[in-house]
Amino acid sequence: MTQFDLQLQADVLVIGGGPSGAWAAITAAKEGAKVILVDKGYCGTSGATAPSGTGLWYVNPNADEREEAMKSREALGGYLADRGWMKKVLDQTYTNTNQIAAWGYPFPLDETGTSHRKSLQGPEYMKLMRKQVQKAGVRILDHSPALELLADVHGVAGATGVNNQTKDTWRVDATSVVIATGGCAFLSKALGTNVLTGDGYLLAAEAGANLSGMEFSTAYSLAPAFSPVTKSAFYTWATFYYEDGSVIEGAGSQKGRSVIARTLLTQQVFARIDKADDIVKKAMRQAQPNFFLSFDRLGIDPFTQKFPVTLRFEGTVRGTGGIHIIDETCATEVPGLYAAGDAATRELICGGFTGGGSHNAAWAMSSGYFSGEASAKYALKLGAGSSNRKAKGLSEATGVPKQATTRSDAPDTQEIIKAVQAEVFPYDRNWFRTGEGLQNSLGRLNHLWDELKQGIQASDGNVVRVREAAAMTATARWMYTSGLERTETRGMHRREDFPRVDQDQQYRIISGGLDTTWAKPLIEPSFSSVKKEAVV
Numbered sequence: 001m002t003q004f005d006l007q008l009q010a011d012v013l014v015i016g017g018g019p020s021g022a023w024a025a026i027t028a029a030k031e032g033a034k035v036i037l038v039d040k041g042y043c044g045t046s047g048a049t050a051p052s053g054t055g056l057w058y059v060n061p062n063a064d065e066r067e068e069a070m071k072s073r074e075a076l077g078g079y080l081a082d083r084g085w086m087k088k089v090l091d092q093t094y095t096n097t098n099q100i101a102a103w104g105y106p107f108p109l110d111e112t113g114t115s116h117r118k119s120l121q122g123p124e125y126m127k128l129m130r131k132q133v134q135k136a137g138v139r140i141l142d143h144s145p146a147l148e149l150l151a152d153v154h155g156v157a158g159a160t161g162v163n164n165q166t167k168d169t170w171r172v173d174a175t176s177v178v179i180a181t182g183g184c185a186f187l188s189k190a191l192g193t194n195v196l197t198g199d200g201y202l203l204a205a206e207a208g209a210n211l212s213g214m215e216f217s218t219a220y221s222l223a224p225a226f227s228p229v230t231k232s233a234f235y236t237w238a239t240f241y242y243e244d245g246s247v248i249e250g251a252g253s254q255k256g257r258s259v260i261a262r263t264l265l266t267q268q269v270f271a272r273i274d275k276a277d278d279i280v281k282k283a284m285r286q287a288q289p290n291f292f293l294s295f296d297r298l299g300i301d302p303f304t305q306k307f308p309v310t311l312r313f314e315g316t317v318r319g320t321g322g323i324h325i326i327d328e329t330c331a332t333e334v335p336g337l338y339a340a341g342d343a344a345t346r347e348l349i350c351g352g353f354t355g356g357g358s359h360n361a362a363w364a365m366s367s368g369y370f371s372g373e374a375s376a377k378y379a380l381k382l383g384a385g386s387s388n389r390k391a392k393g394l395s396e397a398t399g400v401p402k403q404a405t406t407r408s409d410a411p412d413t414q415e416i417i418k419a420v421q422a423e424v425f426p427y428d429r430n431w432f433r434t435g436e437g438l439q440n441s442l443g444r445l446n447h448l449w450d451e452l453k454q455g456i457q458a459s460d461g462n463v464v465r466v467r468e469a470a471a472m473t474a475t476a477r478w479m480y481t482s483g484l485e486r487t488e489t490r491g492m493h494r495r496e497d498f499p500r501v502d503q504d505q506q507y508r509i510i511s512g513g514l515d516t517t518w519a520k521p522l523i524e525p526s527f528s529s530v531k532k533e534a535v536v
């Protein structure tokens with residue numbers, strides 16, 4: 001057996017230390033499990049939430065307010081969400097958010113003394129979560145990306161990885177594993193997404209889990225061309241302009257983003273947030289101070305001056321696709337393997353559309369809680385000793401590289417990443433999808449997959465990029481295989497050749513496969529009761 005620099009045992013291994021992983025770890029530990037959490041970065045500052053301000057789907061337990069909250073999302077998501085899940089997540093988010101307040105998070109108070117709990121400042125939130133993870137007795141391995149899962153005939157049994165600072169290797173044998181590695185933004189430079197390369201999808205798929213909703217991955221957010229901060233909501237108060245200074249009619253943050261994308265294909269688009277009144281301006285500065293940093297540095301006032309904007313790709317981070325969940329414990333098809341947060345599908349509460357917009361944050365804390373509780377129960381039921389199963393790493397069987405090759409004719413990580421980005425970033429391939437375009441891209445991505453299976457070089461010495469390059473290639477293939485399967489326009493999946501909703505495709509699409517990817521409809525009774533006539 002390979003010797004590792006660090007070898008540990010646990011009941012539950014949580015992979016990923018964003019909000020979903022932190023909630024999973026705390027909850028599993030409270031159930032009495034011995035828990036280890038590994039993070040690619042530093043748990044508390046790594047991932048999409050940590051550097052951002054995040055809206056939260058926090059709704060009072062009042063029947064009318066809850067009904068309105070659920071109803072408002074159904075049409076947007078193409079009627080693929082599930083009311084049972086929405087209720088469950090609304091309940092859990094309410095409880096967890098109040099718990100955050102009890103832990104000391106400084107929610108703002110209004111003049112009547114009412115505490116406002118519909119948003120969280122990422123840095124404070126994640127600092128607090130790290131503290132709670134440690135307080136719960138969880139051992140944290142920072143800077144320690146997981147590179148492959150361990151498994152035996154009974155199911156998953158831990159993971160191995162490397163410390164990306166010391167280069168020491170690690171192995172954690174565990175009875176159950178929660179994948180909380182976030183989504184995949186293909187290294188597009190959107191804030192907080194530098195670590196979000198789809199690793200968890202690949203880990204899960206190697207173990208035999210499926211994915212769901214991967215066609216809902218066309219999330220592009222508005223950002224100043226000179227800044228990584230994506231905050232599309234602020235552009236609700238913006239006017240958009242052509243290069244010649246004239247107004248782009250129909251352009252907007254919510255409904256008019258396609259108009260912006262089309263214009264960006266031929267020229268630079270400018271914005272000015274000129275419809276915000278003083279109250280809104282103040283609220284913006286409070287909600288997301290880092291939005292203004294690059295403006296202040298450049299001496300631009302976004303409320304009175306035009307600035308260049310772009311649509312930055314955020315892939316599945318603000319999409320809704322991810323690892324398929326088979327029951328209300330957030331279990332996958334693989335015994336002992338659970339998924340939470342952006343790594344899991346969010347179709348259950350969002351259907352085919354989310355712009356972040358507070359649902360992902362609610363999902364992260366709720367699914368983290370559910371998976372943490374269930375993974376602990378699973379592990380404790382199997383009992384002591386079950387974590388010492390002499391399990392093997394899965395990448396040997398699948399043949400997906402996890403180490404760099406010395407073969408000089410093999411593609412380099414940077415080459416692979418650039419090739420994948422060339423298929424997923426352009427608006428005319430991914431935003432405005434056609435069957436022919438998707439097929440062509442998929443053909444090239446499949447070829448890339450065959451090539452990288454023979455070995456990947458890491459000339460910059462960053463061996464973690466080897467797995468990241470493979471994970472991004474695999475993710476793009478599941479996205480486009482699913483996109484080809486859905487021959488209609490629904491949620492955030494837009495097909496130029498099928499521009500309308502097809503009422504007969506009101507189902508979710510699951511996908512999977514490594515060397516040969518596949519996608520097929522998943523017909524579930526849970527949401528089939530929603531009236532198809534309502535979909536227009």
Ligand SMILES: Cc1cc2nc3c(=O)[nH]c(=O)nc-3n(C[C@H](O)[C@H](O)[C@H](O)COP(=O)(O)OP(=O)(O)OC[C@H]3O[C@@H](n4cnc5c(N)ncnc54)[C@H](O)[C@@H]3O)c2cc1C
Pocket residue numbers: 015016017018019020021038039040041042043046047048049050052053054055056144145146147180181182183190191192193195196197199200229230314317318340341342343355356357358359360361362364
């Ligand atoms: C700029 C931005 C703003 C957003 N704002 C909102 C908002 O207002 N409301 C909302 O609902 N949602 C928002 N979102 C969505 C946001 O992604 C989720 O709400 C939330 O961060 C998901 O939490 P998570 O724990 O699943 O993933 P993340 O917070 O992304 O954390 C994933 C963690 O996994 C780790 N990791 C990745 N790969 C590995 C590996 N191989 N091994 C070990 N660790 C690994 C990463 O280092 C990271 O710490 C926003 C997203 C972005 C990008």
